[in-house]
Amino acid sequence: MTIELLRFTTAGSVDDGKSTLIGRMLYDTKSLFEDQIKSVEKTSKDRGDEYVDLALFTDGLRAEREQKITIDVAYRYFATPKRKFIIADTPGHIQYTRNMVTGASSAELAIIMIDARKGVLTQSRRHGFIASLLQIPHVVVAVNKMDLVDYDEATYRGIVEEFRTFASKLDVPSITYIPMSALAGDNVVFKSGKMPWFDGSPLLHHLETVNVGAARNLVDFRYPVQYVLRPNQNFRGYAGQVASGRISPGEEVVAFPSGLTSKVKAVVTMDGELNEAVSGDSVVLTLEDEIDISRGDMIVRQGNLPRKDNRIDATICWMDETPFDPKANYQLMHNTRLVRAIVTKLNYKIDVDTMKREETNNLALNEIGRVQLTTTQPLFFDTYNKNRHTGSFILIDMATNNTVAAGMIRGASREVDDLVEVTQENAEIRRQRTENVVWEAGALSLEERESLNGHEAAVLWFTGLSGSGKSTVAKILERKLFEMNAQTMFLDGDNLRHGLNGDLGFSAEDRAENIRRVSEVASLGFAHGNIVLASFISPYNRDRNYARGIVPEGKFIEIYAKCDIEILKERDPKGLYARALSGEIKNFTGISAPYEEPEDPEMVIETGSGTPEALADQIIQMLISKGIIED
């Protein structure tokens, strides 16, 4: 039987009983040895404790044992017949945000400890915020010390309610609440008899059954080259660990930054060649063609490209005693690539306790801020929300070589100037609006709605020339989704331009405003749990990117309905192309107004060749592979 691996992190304040909880798990799963137990019993006795201090099993270094606090990330291991667990045990007090971020970076689950007597504290909120920032897919809120509140259900319910309200502002897909007493052993490994009102599982059972691998991106193949192997003239292999996605021999790939293309010849390992390499595998790839690739390059699939930019918009957590200096140069390590970086702008810092943004001109140890970086060479990246490996980086001080910051990429930097050509007045207002608005959560969370619907919410954005068949495919798709019991919402020019957007024409400015309103409507539909199908010519990249920008990463799916314009001119069922060519219709996309092809759409459908029915089926398959709907 295969034993699975789950990496999780624990966060709690000094007295929440986090170390006791870990000690309890180790003790009750018989993961401790007699000599360890004896040594801890001896220390407890020497110190005059009344009971065996389970926390001593995990408090490692002498300094912290003396101060009775943990001061650094410590790793613990235990296993059950089902799973091996790696615990990144991180301290929770204010000065150690850095450690929590470190522990969270590789975790698939976070346990947030709350003392039942104290309720949701500032620290609890901070832990929730960091879990959300680092995109940990699963969170467990452990309401501990229930023995000290007489196992009172109302106390527990109150804490759950308070945390739930707070968590609705976070981006955490799943939260599980468990009342427990680590000291007494209630609901840790064994179900407690003292809280019959709780019908959930004890913690260990949850850890053994929660879905692992949720943080992995199995769609976008990204292969940062680590090391080139040339044992002899006839062999040239690229060693690396697949950061995401999967690849098989015969597939067409492209290497960046060179842009040279080839096909995968073999996936080589000492155990023999493989049919496929998947996210997380350390392998060697050989290619059909001899192309120049070295460490730091990235191999991807030709039809699924990363973004490329040397101006990066990122959230960073400062980890060094020396505060961040906006004027300094740093080395930036992104996958296997090392480049120089300067920070061109420090937008604001985020108070981790209130999640409010504050003006600042520096970042101290443990502070989190949003920055704009410029790198000497472009990075090939994905946003962090989409891909934990190709969306993360560290900053390294040039003088000490210390790792001074952890960074999560939000996207390419965009300056006001980039937008000015579109709508001079709007640009400024839009930026301000998006940066200042703090989301007021609705009464129901998206998570609750999705759970009722049985599928995830998403925005499917169909773009393409007039008559390319966008709406035809989208309507067939909507019917199919409806038959699968999915909640959908259909938006196109016909149903929006008549009412909401009736005041707009077809100039570039009006088109931009049209798309802005459509995007906002789509975003509301999304927030209410729908699969929104938006079908608009939307000819400009910047407008579509606006729509993309207001929907969470991974939930905006751009579908390019691609069709040769000559075919469209010939088909022309409504006679629009003829009228545009004769000059009767002005600003007609593809004839007298430009159409910018999407740079990196999630999907391209060839509406010139495939039947709408078949194309809709392809989209269904894509939605299944992304986990938005179930088969």
Next chain:
Amino acid sequence: MSGYQKSHLKQLEAEAIHVIREVAAQFERPVLLFSGGKDSITMAHLARKAFFPSKIPFPLLHVDTGHNFKETIDFRDRYMEQIGARLIVRYVQDSIDQGRVTEETGPYASRNGLQTVTLLDALKEFNFEAALGGARRDEEKARAKERFFSHRDAFGQWDPKNQRPELWNLYNGLKLPGETFRVFPISNWTELDVWMYTRDEGIELPSLYFSHQRRVINRDGVLLGASEVVYPVGDELIEEKTVRFRTIGDMTNTGAVESPAADIHAIIEEVASARITERGARADDKRSEAAMEDRKKQGYF
């Protein structure tokens, strides 16, 4: 998607290979520390896998205390020839002869502490910038906070308060002249993981690990093999027992356990239900509760 869920051993292997390759890529002169124990044999196996079909692109270094078990040395030489690796051996005896260290005397003498000096001297002699080791975080509490890339100052010392944070799978090996790194690719493995991996991969191990008859002395609850450097003191007796070793270090401080486990399957069963840690049988950790932390600060692994 469950078909893409790898076993925990495959994931640990992929992580270790990634770390080993990072070392080869980031440092000009790495070295793999090889003791002949199961952890360093596993390390050598992982290094072969990391660079296949090339050979391991760096040498292996063994610090020989002169008190090693004969079985370990025989195994070491045979194994090196088999995998075609380059082995460097440096001797604690040479450090003693050169007056670099003073040997402990008396029946309880151990060369365990002395090997730190020989090791640091060897690293300096070859100007090795990074030394790969098979230490694991589950071995001892002081190791639970150790990084994969552990930074050492120009004196080879470890400062627990000044270690670089390690995020995602990004390992920062940049350093100033004179500074070095110790790198621990199997940090996240447990003793049981190593045994299960050697079973799955069919890795050959020295015979000391398997049950055999041996003349032993029971010293403070630790069973030491009787030899020219370990002999009875006071009312201690030499007894013949069926034992095996859970770790392989110096004869003077590596304790055996009584065990009938003669093959890897029996060992895995025994380890899975063991009630005493593998280092619990090592006399060197018993000197004080924070013994390991102190030795680490001085540059011991």
